[in-house]
Amino acid sequence: MLLFIGSFFITSCDREEFTDSPDAEITFSLDTLRFDTVFTERGTITRFLKVFNPNDKAVRISEIQLENQQSFFRFNADGLPQEEARDIVIWAKDSIYVFVEATIDPDQSVSASPFVIEEKLNFTVNGNTSSVLLEAYGQNANYVPFKEATGNIALLSCNGGTVVWDDPKPYVIFGVLVIDDCTLIIPEGARIHVHGGFARDEDFIYNDGLIFVGANGRLISEGTAADPVSIQGDRLEPGFANQSGQWAGIRLSAGSGPHSFKYTEIKNSIVGIRADSATTLNLEQVSILNTAGPGLLGIHNSITAVNTLIANNGGNSAQLIYGGNHSFHYTTLSNFGNQIEALRIDNFLCYDPPNCDDVRANPMQVSFVNSIIAGSGRDQIQIIDVTQENSGFMNFEFDHTLLRVFQLLRQDRYENFLEDCNNCLNFELFEPVFKSVPDNDYRLDSLSLARAFARPIPNITTIDLQGHPRDSEQPDAGAIEWKPEE
Missing domain, CATH: 2.160.20 (Pectate Lyase C-like)
Structure with missing residues (x-):
């Protein structure tokens, strides 16, 4: 009986240490985590941020998750590199480190590895989500x-x-x-x-x-x-x-x-x-x-x-x-x-x-x-x-x-x-x-009204927008001179 009562009070105290208020917020050491290394070949770089709990009670981050399924990033919030983590605790007036790793291959095409790679790292606390922007250079530029x-x-x-x-x-x-x-x-x-x-x-x-x-x-x-x-x-x-x-x-x-x-x-x-x-x-x-x-x-x-x-x-x-x-x-x-x-x-x-x-x-x-x-x-x-x-x-x-x-x-x-x-x-x-x-x-168009509509102009270039020569006697109007399909 005493053991049960003791357990009850311990559990109750533990519950009271956490806040479930939707107004509870966490803050970050920065709003954008930048990986400013320009890679000339495939490489990996790690940066970190701090997550603060300014509240008088502990908070439980129900989920930390990268925005994209196919990501250039991985993070470590509890000891293991991953794409998502659950039930991470930050005690009252305390903070944790989150390490983020970016893997870049600049030899990939720009469509696969853009010049600037951006993705959100989302943190959910009591139903509210806040984010840090992750930003890396995806090309050798x-x-x-x-x-x-x-x-x-x-x-x-x-x-x-x-x-x-x-x-x-x-x-x-x-x-x-x-x-x-x-x-x-x-x-x-x-x-x-x-x-x-x-x-x-x-x-x-x-x-x-x-x-x-x-x-x-x-x-x-x-x-x-x-x-x-x-x-x-x-x-x-x-x-x-x-x-x-x-x-x-x-x-x-x-x-x-x-x-x-x-x-x-x-x-x-x-x-x-x-x-x-x-x-x-x-x-x-x-x-x-x-x-x-x-x-x-x-x-x-x-x-x-x-x-x-x-x-x-x-x-x-x-x-x-x-x-x-x-x-x-x-x-x-x-x-x-x-x-x-x-x-x-x-x-x-x-x-x-x-x-x-x-x-x-x-x-x-x-x-x-x-x-x-x-x-x-x-x-x-x-x-x-x-x-x-x-x-x-x-x-x-x-x-x-x-x-x-x-x-x-x-x-x-x-x-x-x-x-x-x-x-x-x-x-x-x-x-x-x-x-x-x-x-x-x-x-x-081959039937364009602009064909042969212009007049020669002395001292104006005889080359069109695309570098093609214009007709010397009856040039076309507009930036591009008509030419037959090759």
Whole structure:
């Protein structure tokens, strides 16, 4: 009897030492456990974290489990490496160590071993789950910055000099790369991958995968037809090939530059290139594809584009605002799948949104020659002149260009737009232009209206986006010259 009573009290005390409150929390020594070793061959590395119980009673972690069944990681919470553990006790005001092991084989394909491997290690206490993010480098690449990750800012500065990213291995950018007091040259064949991820500050949650060029910085991309430059996200699995919004984009801040991109493909970002006030940007044989927002955003600056394709955009393909001086030759703007115009042109900026009592204007000069402006909606060009046609504040030219306009031709807008165009064609949606928009194939169809529609332009390159020669007498409109199937 005494033994029974003693056992009862011991058991009761043991129960009372544990909390079953759903409000009981555990905390961690870090929110992201990073394995920042770059492997050149298959290897294993171990890191650890501490798990704290700040409560006045013991807690029982009912389950510790890796998020994925096929994982690059294993952990040790009670003496044995494993993928999951159960009923781990942390006494009141105490802590435990959890050791995590990552095994990486950089010789695997990027689809099997991505540039950045991320997985959650989940801890369940009294029905509530909290997590630590595990992050490792899955490929032999140049990681910038080397030992930091999302949410951080890396400064590339070289006292007004030049840095060339000419290592044959890919470059993987974490967080925000700021280029200032420096010129970054990206040579032919370079592969730049930006690891976009959600970061937060006190006010916002945002995607922090960004290339930002400061006021004293320059960005020059020097691809060739044989070895173009690629700038995109770091998810290369087939399901992510055309997925927009994977990283923030490229921003050229006010007064920076001049900037130049040749034979360069920029894809899968939120904004392709944003060029702020007083910047000069030159695009030759450039593709900007699959953006969640605008493909090209120019704000009171100067842009020259030749043989450039901007397509599959969640916003305008080209958004040219607050005036500027812009020239586009042999350019294709293609924005199918939504009703947003492929091209927006305006000459104002609202300084106090959303009221817009303080609106300022700058003169706009823009020309499109031998180009295609296409999309799903009936209107693919939007022109807004806040000065109500004050002389010199809205000047545009369209020459030998295929386009789609309807509302723009209203009497209270630009009813003489087509008459003022020099040999423009206002085509219908069903008429043939591209080979296959659903497949993002913007080569010209064999029956395309753009074939032999352009005019030769002196002093403009006779090579198209893909490096093919153009017809010297009757070239095609748009970025890509038609050529027969081989």
